[in-house]
Amino acid sequence: MKRGKSGFTLFEVIITLTIIGVLFAATAPLLRSAIESYFLARDMSDELMQINIAMERMTREIRGSEIHSVEGNTALSVYTEAGLVCFVSEGGRIYRGENASASDCFGHINSVPLTSSILSHGELFGYFDFGSDCGDLVISSDPTDANVVTLAIQASTYSNPFRTAVYVQLEANSCFE
Structure with missing residues (x-):
């Protein structure tokens, strides 16, 4: 048979x-x-970029300023050269407000978000003083009179928080003389 x-x-x-x-x-x-x-x-990568921008912004404005008011570990208001500025961690976001106390920052009065909803817990600020030898940090008994503010931002996709420490109220601190 032939195949054609x-x-x-x-x-x-x-x-x-x-x-x-x-x-x-x-x-x-x-x-x-x-x-x-x-x-x-x-x-x-997106969360890291947002956290870096928010940390840099907060660090720049908190450094050397005077603490105006605090609301636990989630809100802080400071006197800066530009006036009263507040930061609050709420609903997974960090907000920055102007001319508002720490408690007013919760109401988002004159505030804008610095991050999208990426945070996994609400604690943002820690308040510390220098020990008697100006070496070790101790928890501040009065957060509005603290010498060091720590920032700890925990993003939802990272297991460890991003941390930094910012010196505040430099002129009132004998450790900086």
């Missing part, structure tokens, strides 16, 4: 498609994990 037609038989096409399907099924989980890793890295 060239091409693939139905059996060859089915075998080829089956092999391609098996290869795709075997590599699909690898491709999926690579795509998920990319999106996680992108989200982490």
